[in-house]
Amino acid sequence: METPIPDDLLQFRDYSNTSATNSSAPAQINVNSPTHSTGSATGGSASSNGRQRGDPLSDLIYDMSNSVQTLTGGGSANAAAPGGGADGTAGSPGAGTRLSFLTIEYYQQFFNVDTYMVLERIANSMIPKRAAGNYLRMNIGENPDLYGPFWITVTLIFSIAITGNIASYLHHATDAYQWHYNFHLVSYAATCIFLYANVLPIILWALFKYSLKPINDTDTIEADSANYTPTLLSLMCVYGYSLAIYIPVSILWVINISLLQWLLVITAAMLSGTVLIAVLTPALRNSQFSLFLIIGILGAHVILAAGFMLYFFHSPQDPLSPAYAALQAPTPDSIDGVLPSVNRTR
Amino acid sequence: MDARLDMFDGDMLEGDMSIPGAPKRTTTQNGVPDYNTLDEPIKETVLRDMRAVGVKFYHVLYPKEKSSLLRDWDLWGPLVLCTFMATILQGSSSADSMADNGPEFAQVFVIVWIGAAIVTLNSKLLGGNISFFQSVCVLGYCLTPVALALIVCRVILLATQTRLLFFLRFVTTTMGFAWATYASFIFLGQSQPPHRKPLAVYPIFLFFFIISWLVLSHN
Numbered sequence: 406m407e408t409p410i411p412d413d414l415l416q417f418r419d420y421s422n423t424s425a426t427n428s429s430a431p432a433q434i435n436v437n438s439p440t441h442s443t444g445s446a447t448g449g450s451a452s453s454n455g456r457q458r459g460d461p462l463s464d465l466i467y468d469m470s471n472s473v474q475t476l477t478g479g480g481s482a483n484a485a486a487p488g489g490g491a492d493g494t495a496g497s498p499g500a501g502t503r504l505s506f507l508t509i510e511y512y513q514q515f516f517n518v519d520t521y522m523v524l525e526r527i528a529n530s531m532i533p534k535r536a537a538g539n540y541l542r543m544n545i546g547e548n549p550d551l552y553g554p555f556w557i558t559v560t561l562i563f564s565i566a567i568t569g570n571i572a573s574y575l576h577h578a579t580d581a582y583q584w585h586y587n588f589h590l591v592s593y594a595a596t597c598i599f600l601y602a603n604v605l606p607i608i609l610w611a612l613f614k615y616s617l618k619p620i621n622d623t624d625t626i627e628a629d630s631a632n633y634t635p636t637l638l639s640l641m642c643v644y645g646y647s648l649a650i651y652i653p654v655s656i657l658w659v660i661n662i663s664l665l666q667w668l669l670v671i672t673a674a675m676l677s678g679t680v681l682i683a684v685l686t687p688a689l690r691n692s693q694f695s696l697f698l699i700i701g702i703l704g705a706h707v708i709l710a711a712g713f714m715l716y717f718f719h720s721p722q723d724p725l726s727p728a729y730a731a732l733q734a735p736t737p738d739s740i741d742g743v744l745p746s747v748n749r750t751r
Numbered sequence: 752m753d754a755r756l757d758m759f760d761g762d763m764l765e766g767d768m769s770i771p772g773a774p775k776r777t778t779t780q781n782g783v784p785d786y787n788t789l790d791e792p793i794k795e796t797v798l799r800d801m802r803a804v805g806v807k808f809y810h811v812l813y814p815k816e817k818s819s820l821l822r823d824w825d826l827w828g829p830l831v832l833c834t835f836m837a838t839i840l841q842g843s844s845s846a847d848s849m850a851d852n853g854p855e856f857a858q859v860f861v862i863v864w865i866g867a868a869i870v871t872l873n874s875k876l877l878g879g880n881i882s883f884f885q886s887v888c889v890l891g892y893c894l895t896p897v898a899l900a901l902i903v904c905r906v907i908l909l910a911t912q913t914r915l916l917f918f919l920r921f922v923t924t925t926m927g928f929a930w931a932t933y934a935s936f937i938f939l940g941q942s943q944p945p946h947r948k949p950l951a952v953y954p955i956f957l958f959f960f961i962i963s964w965l966v967l968s969h970n
Contacts, residue, residue, distance in 0.1 A: 509875060516876040519946045550876070556954060563961055570968065588854045 515551040516639070530646040532628050533679040541635055541643065541684050549638035552671035554645020558602050561648055565598075566591040566653050572659045590717065601647060601709055607639035609702070616693045635688045643684055647677045651710065658718040666714050674710040678703045767927040799966045804828050811892045814937040821885050821938065829891020832898050836962075838967050839901060854965060862965075866958050867891060874943060874951045890958065891934040897959065900927030903967045906968060920967060928963035932956055 503513040526545075529536040555707075570588050613634045620631045654673045658666055670743070681702055683688070687696045754797035788796065804827050854862070871886040904920045935955050943951040 513876050513878065516873075516878075518950070520949045521946075523950060552873070552950065555956075556873075560957060563957070563964075567964055590857065 408588075434445050442523050444672055481516070486534060515549065518550045518552055522548075526550075526553055526642075527649045529684075530643075530680055531650045531676060533572065533676065533683055536680075536684060539687065541639060541687055542633060545639045545642050545684075546636065549636070549642040551638075551642070551645075553649075554602060554641055556647050557645055557652070558598050561652055561655070562591065562594045562598050565594045565713060565717055567689075568659050569594075570654050571720050575659065576661060579720060583727065596646070597712070601705070602644050603706060606637060606644050609698070610635070610637045610640050612694065612698060614690055618691055618693050631688070631691055633687060635685070643681065647681050647706075650677045651713070654710075655713070655718075658714055661718075665720075667717060670707075670710045670714050674703075674707040678706045681706065699715075757880040780816055800825075800827070807892055808895055811895050811934050814934045821881075821889070822890035824885045826884070826891065827865070829863075829888065829894065832891060832894045833860060834897055836863070836894070836966075838903055839905060840965055859965065861935060862961065863891070863894070866961070870954045870958050872940070873954050877951050879942045879945055879949050879951060881939065886939060890939045890955070891936070893931045893959070896930035896934070896960065897962055899965060900924050901965070901969075904966060904969065912970070924963050924967040927966070930961050931959045931963075935959070 488550060504514075506512075529540065573587070617634060618631070648675050654669050655667055660666075682699055685702070689698055693700055761869055767912065771804065807825075807828055822870060837856045839860050840854060841856040860892055867887045867890040868883075870890060871881075873887060875883065903923045907920055907923075910916060923928045931954065936952060940948065940952065940956065
């Protein structure tokens, strides 16, 4: 570029419209990166939790450079997120480079969340109507994270295994029975929960993609939202967070009153089922099988909750429960008359 | 050593130089001593490593100074602790019991090592600036209070069980768990960016909680 002479600087210049050459998304400041504080409902109160926003000029430069990366780098997932990582600008890969999936930086983009964001998402998954209407597309779609789903499922597995063992122990506290810890519960719980949290989003994603309603008018505003199907990561994120409500509920399931247990099943399934449907509405609207999908999603959720309760926590009059299976272990002679089917292998 | 400079006519000059004020270090880089270890007796080599491991155990139990665990990491301590705990915790392997009671040896091993690896991976993915093996080393060494609680529980289990003894075991296990979490928080807490620290600390808490649960439910 030639050095501008003062007269040049004062000339009015006409810059061509960049959107004519670049058909990607229009320029926008990426407000869902973790250093920007807008939550869906809490407004600006969370700004103190973000990056140190002391210098307005550097913040502006940061915002602008993120938007430039979004325009030039192509995929927003690759370009914007690594630059927006918590370790600042130094040392992160260059803007717009395609990251190999063998590097750790590729996976860091799925963990690009701060503490308040995780807490916000958990609250949104438990309280219906708390999230905004475009939550799926704008909040989770822009920044899907795998931290929440992974650690919520792990916590849920161990909380169900531990409280299931506590429940079976408490039920036998009055007998002279030597209670044995049943470690298999961990494996069963793990299989169940991982299948639900991983396979169901894949099925749903495929169903959404292939049951898109054909659009018959070419109005661009309509077509944009009518073509929307959620990404696989967004679905896994939403499903992962929707399991969060079962963690406190599993602790309450220890109380061995059957009515209370069923009440908890219904309440928890209704709450998180409603949230699931509300969050997935923009995508459900575009599908041909929307009614079946709604019934399927709710049904799977209710079956999961009921299955947990019946298998792990129900009282051992139910011959299917593992608490009853634990009774098959060698028992002292005094209980022989009470339990006719004790398996004596000693 | 003083500088010696012998000036004479002839072929070459020799001398030594000492730089005043440079810190005396026994290792120039991590783990590689700059003195010749080839000629020393084996007893000395083994004792040196054992002393290093012992120093780390001491620093875990009284977590004040943190650089020794982080700088000179090793995995001997975690291996010893994990093997010890898995041996004690494994369920009764008597052939006539139909249901497995406690976890198998391999299950405890997997929980400890894979658990430490997952927790480390998590803190690296969140943007922490600690190396993989340093973090596994710290998590492994911080199992020491939990192992001590396991020993105490095992001793308590020798008597016939009552409510009071169960309560004692519960208290011991809780103290071991709290001590382990506090120690690892001291070592690992600084390596995380501040607005993500709870996100990185929670998996450590969960890791020690699960292992303490295994200790408590062992009978």
